[in-house]
Amino acid sequence: MSALLEIKNLHVSVADTQILKGLSLSVSAGEVHAIMGPNGSGKSTLSYVLAGRDGYEITEGDILLNGVSLKDMNPEDRAIAGLFLAFQYPLEIPGVTNMTFLKTSVNAVRRGRGEEELDAASFLRFVREKAKALRLDDDMLKRPLNVGFSGGEKKRNEILQMSVLEPMMAILDETDSGLDIDALKTVAEGVNALRDAQRGMLVITHYQRLLDYIKPDIVHILAGGQIVKTGSPELALELEKSGYADYVGEVVA
Amino acid sequence: MTSFNHMQQEAKEIFAAHGWPNKRNEDWHYTDLSARLPSSFQNQSLELSEDVHIDNLTCDVEEALQLNFINGLLTEAGELPDGLEISALIDNPDLVQQSDEDITDPLLYANLAHLETGIVIDVSQVIEEPMEIHFHNTSAEEASFVRIIFRLAEGASLTLLESHSGWGHTQLVSDVYQHEDSMLRHLKLHQAEDSQVSLLLNRVSLDARAQYHNVAISLSGGLGRLETRVTFNAPGGHAGLATALLSGGKQHIDITTRLNHLSADTTSDTVARTILDDEACGIFQGKVIVHEDAQRVEATQKSDALMLSADAMMNVKPELEIYADDVACAHGSAIGEIDHEALFFLRSRGIGEEAARIMLVEGFVSEILGRLDDFAAGAVLQENLLKRVATFLKKSA
Ligand SMILES: Nc1ncnc2c1ncn2[C@@H]1O[C@H](COP(=O)(O)OP(=O)(O)OP(=O)(O)O)[C@@H](O)[C@H]1O
Ligand SMILES: [Mg+2]
Numbered sequence: 001m002s003a004l005l006e007i008k009n010l011h012v013s014v015a016d017t018q019i020l021k022g023l024s025l026s027v028s029a030g031e032v033h034a035i036m037g038p039n040g041s042g043k044s045t046l047s048y049v050l051a052g053r054d055g056y057e058i059t060e061g062d063i064l065l066n067g068v069s070l071k072d073m074n075p076e077d078r079a080i081a082g083l084f085l086a087f088q089y090p091l092e093i094p095g096v097t098n099m100t101f102l103k104t105s106v107n108a109v110r111r112g113r114g115e116e117e118l119d120a121a122s123f124l125r126f127v128r129e130k131a132k133a134l135r136l137d138d139d140m141l142k143r144p145l146n147v148g149f150s151g152g153e154k155k156r157n158e159i160l161q162m163s164v165l166e167p168m169m170a171i172l173d174e175t176d177s178g179l180d181i182d183a184l185k186t187v188a189e190g191v192n193a194l195r196d197a198q199r200g201m202l203v204i205t206h207y208q209r210l211l212d213y214i215k216p217d218i219v220h221i222l223a224g225g226q227i228v229k230t231g232s233p234e235l236a237l238e239l240e241k242s243g244y245a246d247y248v249g250e251v252v253a
Numbered sequence: 254m255t256s257f258n259h260m261q262q263e264a265k266e267i268f269a270a271h272g273w274p275n276k277r278n279e280d281w282h283y284t285d286l287s288a289r290l291p292s293s294f295q296n297q298s299l300e301l302s303e304d305v306h307i308d309n310l311t312c313d314v315e316e317a318l319q320l321n322f323i324n325g326l327l328t329e330a331g332e333l334p335d336g337l338e339i340s341a342l343i344d345n346p347d348l349v350q351q352s353d354e355d356i357t358d359p360l361l362y363a364n365l366a367h368l369e370t371g372i373v374i375d376v377s378q379v380i381e382e383p384m385e386i387h388f389h390n391t392s393a394e395e396a397s398f399v400r401i402i403f404r405l406a407e408g409a410s411l412t413l414l415e416s417h418s419g420w421g422h423t424q425l426v427s428d429v430y431q432h433e434d435s436m437l438r439h440l441k442l443h444q445a446e447d448s449q450v451s452l453l454l455n456r457v458s459l460d461a462r463a464q465y466h467n468v469a470i471s472l473s474g475g476l477g478r479l480e481t482r483v484t485f486n487a488p489g490g491h492a493g494l495a496t497a498l499l500s501g502g503k504q505h506i507d508i509t510t511r512l513n514h515l516s517a518d519t520t521s522d523t524v525a526r527t528i529l530d531d532e533a534c535g536i537f538q539g540k541v542i543v544h545e546d547a548q549r550v551e552a553t554q555k556s557d558a559l560m561l562s563a564d565a566m567m568n569v570k571p572e573l574e575i576y577a578d579d580v581a582c583a584h585g586s587a588i589g590e591i592d593h594e595a596l597f598f599l600r601s602r603g604i605g606e607e608a609a610r611i612m613l614v615e616g617f618v619s620e621i622l623g624r625l626d627d628f629a630a631g632a633v634l635q636e637n638l639l640k641r642v643a644t645f646l647k648k649s650a
Binding site for chain 1: 592593594595597598599600601602603604605606608609612613615616617618619620
């Protein structure tokens with residue numbers, strides 16, 4: 001059986017600088033993988049290139065979702081195909097209410113997947129239930145998207161988007177940063193609620209703490225644009241103690 | 254008392270001598286009328302062979318009182334409720350004289366020289382239903398020159414929906430006199446054909462605690478100048494001017510505002526959001542004047558432009574003239590492009606590129622549309638206008 005997400009020998013350059021230098025990784029359905037790695041090692045670059053952001057040029061290698069290459073797919077089609085990225089730095093969009101945004105997004109994805117769109121009333125019920133589980137109150141749904149949201153609120157709002165879009169493959173880029181301890185648990189519950197035998201997740205984090213709540217099956221270390229080590233969840237505990245010193249030297253630039 | 258004919262004769266002479274202003278006139282630097290307008294107009298006699306269908310160009314509010322001006326002539330005026338009265342301007346020459354002291358102003362002498370219809374609308378109480386005044390020219394040969402004077406009595410209020418469509422040349426001067434504690438909510442919808450020249454001058458005079466809320470939306474038209482001048486005569490007066498311009502093609506749209514704070518304790522708030530596509534040209538000239546004795550004035554002015562094309566052009570000229578010392582005035586302006594990160598964010602949520610762009614642009618003008626919240630029929634207006642904004646954006650996408 002082929003993997004849900006397969007990243008093969010990925011080379012990516014941004015503004016003519018090579019950032020990812022032959023990164024390979026594969027996530028099977030039902031698995032949660034964690035990626036840890038020093039600042040600037042290319043974790044967000046990987047998440048952006050997966051989501052299809054402009055300016056991230058794949059110079060070699062490929063990304064397959066359910067066996068289909070994402071290389072020539074635009075960001076919206078990747079979302080429809082079931083990919084979701086929770087941004088490290090969520091964007092603020094003035095003048096567009098969170099609710100309008102969520103509804104447009106959900107219905108665009110449903111349309112793209114050949115499902116029926118939700119009418120206003122059922123959508124409202126649906127989103128309210130999900131928001132409640134993430135302890136985001138109604139007021140947050142009426143406000144312009146992320147404008148004036150606190151750091152933690154923005155992150156919870158990312159998870160709300162994930163909950164309503166129900167992606168097959170979710171990438172969480174430092175979703176734990178900026179969260180207080182209670183919010184971390186709430187967010188983890190939201191993420192865990194989506195875990196099932198069909199879905200996969202790639203959780204990027206700097207801290208073991210998140211992995212106490214979202215238990216990964218596999219942990220990778222990304223350094224210098226490559227996966228330098230792959231191991232069991234204990235690897236994260238080790239890193240917590242000894243840092244990246246043992247790994248950063250391993251990559252030949 | 255000078256007769257109306259006498260004043261009009263004087264205006265004709267001035268027009269003959271000076272014509273339209275050119276770019277050497279500071280107020281017209283960015284909008285050179287002399288280069289674009291004919292020096293004479295033939296007033297057409299109105300002969301409508303068939304009914305003119307303008308329904309879908311108006312503000313589209315069912316319960317509104319409807320006044321229609323076709324080719325400059327008042328063709329339809331529904332039954333008026335208590336508290337609203339219309340009379341002919343020609344019977345009130347003193348009103349013209351009073352408001353046109355400065356007859357050297359091109360928009361005034363040109364209007365008076367060619368005037369076809371002049372009316373006075375008296376509002377003596379709170380009017381619940383909105384009043385729609387629609388101006389339409391049926392052909393490129395038509396020129397219409399209209400003057401309307403609104404007088405709001407103490408405590409009176411009205412929601413006025415003004416809309417402009419069609420071809421040719423249209424020039425409107427509307428003068429608003431607001432007595433104490435009166436309130437005018439004024440929507441101006443400019444949605445003319447590519448060939449139309451629209452010169453819309455709106456002068457407002459505010460007595461104590463009078464409130465004037467203006468929302469102007471321009472969605473099309475060849476050359477447009479939407480000019481608003483507000484004079485604050487007594488404490489407590491407030492004016493809010495919010496404009497959204499969406500221009501494409503070779504349109505040239507000029508927003509000029511002048512807030513003249515003669516009195517202390519008055520406030521004004523000017524916001525302009527401009528979206529320019531293709532080779533469109535947008536202008537925002539905003540001036541705030543705070544006179545020497547006008548202490549504790551608060552005046553803010555902000556212009557933001559979103560450029561959808563490299564060939565579009567935006568000119569911004571903000572001016573603050575402050576002669577009092579205890580005031581809070583601020584102005585700011587920004588010109589930018591679509592935020593590519595925001596666009597990517599929306600697309601990563603499954604929203605197609607075109608829809609995502611439309612969403613960002615709608616977000617950009619939503620603050621202006623939001624000001625219609627308190628208008629009579631505000632929700633209907635917002636819905637109608639959003640549809641039109643979306644149509645504009647689809648065309649330009
Ligand atoms: N647009 C760009 N132009 C040039 N270099 C870039 C650009 N974007 C990212 N980089 C560089 O790519 C490298 C990887 O950045 P990336 O954001 O992927 O790191 P990261 O692993 O997510 O770090 P962090 O842990 O701090 O979030 C960094 O050295 C960064 O400076
Ligand atoms: Mg990062």
